[in-house]
Amino acid sequence: MKAIVKHIIFFVSAVLISPMTLMNIVLSSLFDKDQVLSSFSQFLSLLPSKLGVYLRAGFYRFALTYCSPDAVVSFLVLFSQKDTEISEGVYIGPQCNIGRCRIEKNTLLGSGVHIMSGKEQHNFSDLTRPIKEQGGTFQKVRIGQNCWIGNGAMIMANIGANCIVGAGSVVLNDIPDNSIVAGNPARVIKPRG
Numbered sequence: 001m002k003a004i005v006k007h008i009i010f011f012v013s014a015v016l017i018s019p020m021t022l023m024n025i026v027l028s029s030l031f032d033k034d035q036v037l038s039s040f041s042q043f044l045s046l047l048p049s050k051l052g053v054y055l056r057a058g059f060y061r062f063a064l065t066y067c068s069p070d071a072v073v074s075f076l077v078l079f080s081q082k083d084t085e086i087s088e089g090v091y092i093g094p095q096c097n098i099g100r101c102r103i104e105k106n107t108l109l110g111s112g113v114h115i116m117s118g119k120e121q122h123n124f125s126d127l128t129r130p131i132k133e134q135g136g137t138f139q140k141v142r143i144g145q146n147c148w149i150g151n152g153a154m155i156m157a158n159i160g161a162n163c164i165v166g167a168g169s170v171v172l173n174d175i176p177d178n179s180i181v182a183g184n185p186a187r188v189i190k191p192r193g
Contacts, residue, residue, distance in 0.1 A: 010069040013058035020044075021062045033082045037063055041079040048075060060086065074111075081117055083140060093151070101141040101155075110151035110167065115141055119156035119172060144177065153186075162192055 014021075020040060027036045040063065044056050053072055060067035066085040073086075074094040081100035089106040092098065096109055099117035103109070118139025124131045143149070144161030151167045158174045165171060166182030166189075175181050178192045 006070070009054055010057065013054035014061060014069075015058075017055045017058040021059055024059070024063050028082075034080060037082045038078070038080050041077075045076045045078055081138065087145070099141070100138050101143065103143045104145035104147075104161070106145055107143055107147040107149070109149045110153070112152045113149050113155065114153070115143070115155045117141065164192060 024036060024040050040059070044052075044059055047055055052075060056073040056077075057067065057069055057071055060071070060073060060079070061069055064079065064082060064084045064086065066087075068086060068088040068090065070088060071086045072091045074092055074096070076095045077092050077098065078096070079098045083100050084098060085102040086092070087103060087105045087107070090103050091108045093109050093111040093113065095111050096113045096115070098115050101115045101117070118137065118141060121136040121138060122131055123134040123136050126134055141155060142158045143155065144159055144163065146161060147159055147163045147165070149155065149165045150169065153165050153168060154170045155165070157171050159165065159171060160175055160177035160179065162178045163175055164180045165175070165186060166180075168184070169182050169186040170184040171181065172185040175186070175188070179188045180190050180192050181188050
């Protein structure tokens, strides 16, 4: 019975937020889709309480590459890239900034986690040109299933399945499955299990 009620709530939320979803689709066909998503994300991030969580899930189901209807996207979470995948059972804590990534099943992100679109977003080797004019490359970061990313972590590389990333860690290099990492830059402290 509980599952049926949840499905009804997810459906109603998607219907309630459908005017914004349609506006997002139209504007994305006319303007840069990532900038349009970012604008809607800023507005939606301000919706408080459980209602806000359901409405955000209703919107992101159709605005991102993939978003499970049961994903929890908390207050003040910002998305900057449409090419983002949020799997079943994912929890994204308050005040996170999410770039291009794939977050797999049952992964939890604490408050203030930043997932960058890789570590090559900005080139800065040419001293004669401003950094903002040097471009960069966006990469899709993968966070494996069943991970816990601690508060304030910054993720710029892939994280394997069943990993724990300590609060405030800066992940610059890929992390293997079943690892506990911490620090700046994040290093494997020990294997998990």
